[in-house]
Amino acid sequence: MAGVYKLEIKESEEELKQLLRGKKTAFGKERIQLLYLLKTKQAETVQDAAAMLGRHRGTLQEWLRSYRGGGMDELLKRKVGSGRPRAIPGWAASSWRKRLEQPQGFDGYEAICNWLEKDLGIRAKYKTVHKLVHYRLQASPKVPRPVSVKQSPQQREAYKKT
Structure with missing residues (x-):
């Protein structure tokens, strides 16, 4: 039957629930949720899981491929950006x-x-x-201007009020 996955999920339902509760970002939650849906049989196929998660089937298959390759660590590993290095290190x-x-x-x-x-x-x-x-850095390059010694603090406060 097309779309049926052949995958042994090592973690139990309870472990997956705990992992799901512990994740703060959507990056990890979606991936663990995929495993949870497949483990609890809420989704029979990858196509069903894709519809439930609102992702493309190919994306979910990539996630499952990485899970097969290295388990939970590989599934939750973030890719390093390949952008150019910063001009100022x-x-x-x-x-x-x-x-x-x-x-x-x-x-x-x-x-x-x-x-x-x-x-x-x-x-x-x-x-x-x-x-x-x-x-x-949320900083400012300029320093505050010096205050004249001739100014009196009372005059400054009066100026601020008016």
């Missing part, structure tokens, strides 16, 4: 974060670009530096 970003926390800070993003090239030997575009500082 992690070690540079950590030393950069330390420098941003210092009181003198930087004068702006252009100063950060110059510091990266001079001290760390990394050439980075202004746009790259801005994205990293502003969005990833």
Whole structure:
């Protein structure tokens, strides 16, 4: 009969329930749910399970192939992204974060670009530096302006209120 799977699921129904409760992300939940549906006979075929999970049959067959190959560990293993490496490596970003926390800070993003090239030997575009500082590190390159010693605290508070 087409669509009938030939797979021995090693885990018991109770173990699968426990694993399902313990998973926080949809990535692992869907895969364990597939095994649970097949183990409890709620889905007779892979096609039925695909309809219940809202996934394509081929996707479920890939999951089952990985389960056959290495068990639960292989099924729940995430693939490593194959994207290009970051323009500014992690070690540079950590030393950069330390420098941003210092009181003198930087004068702006252009100063950060110059510091990266001079001290760390990394050439980075202004746009790259801005994205990293502003969005990833959630920091600001500028330090607060100094307050004049001639100002009185009462005048500052009065100014803030009005």
